[in-house]
Amino acid sequence: MSAVELFEDFFFIQRDFLTGNHFVCRGPEPALIDTGFIADTERTLDLIRDLGADPARVGRIVNTHTHYDHCGANRVIQDRSGCEILLSVTGKHFMDTRDDWAMWWRYHEAPDGYFHCARGIEDGETVRIGRYEFEARCTPGHAGDLLVLYNRKHRLLISSDTLWENDMAMINVRVEGSRALFCQLESLDRLAGLDAALVCPGHGRPFTDAGAAIDRARTRVRRFLAHPEKLGADTVKKILVYSLLTRGPIEAEAFEAECLASNWFRETVDLYFDGRYESMYRRTLEGLAGRGLIQRDGTRIYSALMTS
Numbered sequence: 341m342s343a344v345e346l347f348e349d350f351f352f353i354q355r356d357f358l359t360g361n362h363f364v365c366r367g368p369e370p371a372l373i374d375t376g377f378i379a380d381t382e383r384t385l386d387l388i389r390d391l392g393a394d395p396a397r398v399g400r401i402v403n404t405h406t407h408y409d410h411c412g413a414n415r416v417i418q419d420r421s422g423c424e425i426l427l428s429v430t431g432k433h434f435m436d437t438r439d440d441w442a443m444w445w446r447y448h449e450a451p452d453g454y455f456h457c458a459r460g461i462e463d464g465e466t467v468r469i470g471r472y473e474f475e476a477r478c479t480p481g482h483a484g485d486l487l488v489l490y491n492r493k494h495r496l497l498i499s500s501d502t503l504w505e506n507d508m509a510m511i512n513v514r515v516e517g518s519r520a521l522f523c524q525l526e527s528l529d530r531l532a533g534l535d536a537a538l539v540c541p542g543h544g545r546p547f548t549d550a551g552a553a554i555d556r557a558r559t560r561v562r563r564f565l566a567h568p569e570k571l572g573a574d575t576v577k578k579i580l581v582y583s584l585l586t587r588g589p590i591e592a593e594a595f596e597a598e599c600l601a602s603n604w605f606r607e608t609v610d611l612y613f614d615g616r617y618e619s620m621y622r623r624t625l626e627g628l629a630g631r632g633l634i635q636r637d638g639t640r641i642y643s644a645l646m647t648s
Contacts, residue, residue: 343391347494350472352540353387357645358585360410360542364391365470369399378412378453398423402469404500405483406431406443408450415455428478429460431485447515447604481524482509484516490534497536502527505547508560510578514607524561528554572612576624579604581633584643592641596621
């Protein structure tokens, strides 16, 4: 995916469902917002270099949250450049205490990517990213440490995983707690108060109608509150697709055995579907295949979603 220059020397790089979108502000000491999925680090570094920014000269990284599809290249870039990394105050606490559960790393059985966080960003604080100023707003729901960034002059909202155009980031009540959906509604209300002309989400393309996207997200959250089993089905669906993206083509029987043995799958099915592991797995896989999101090649299956 080619980069888009949103304003002078400030670039948006769209990635995919596996790797979060990220941003580069060119300058003598480039500044970054998010750094993608940990396994895609070399590709992320190449994309930064393609814009004429040297990862070894990066001065600052600001992360919207500590999920490993958004801060994956942090440690490598920090080791090479000595840059400072800023998180929300909550995110800094998670990182300082090595709380891999709160950051979802242990939940997804992902490799750790610990790094040094120089400072926590307060809610409402103005943060400099290169030559530009952004207002930070804490927006828990999808992640307890999530923040969005708003440039008032250009009316640009970097919404990360708080707001997508048509879908919604997974709400993981097992990690985030039973208030997570209510927190998400409160966070959407905060975004509705901003006069955003352009929204750059954590995954997917930029969009202009923030109000319509917020309304769709509110409707979805309220449906999940009214029908918890729909939230459970959404959780299983999203993690199955994500798991296939991280593994690439895999023997169907091996993937089924892996999922059925995983803590996340068993906990989710226990919580929402009374421990019906095999039937829930097969029903979800059939639904994804019917929508063309999963393909079969002989005895192997793979995600049809593109990666970049």
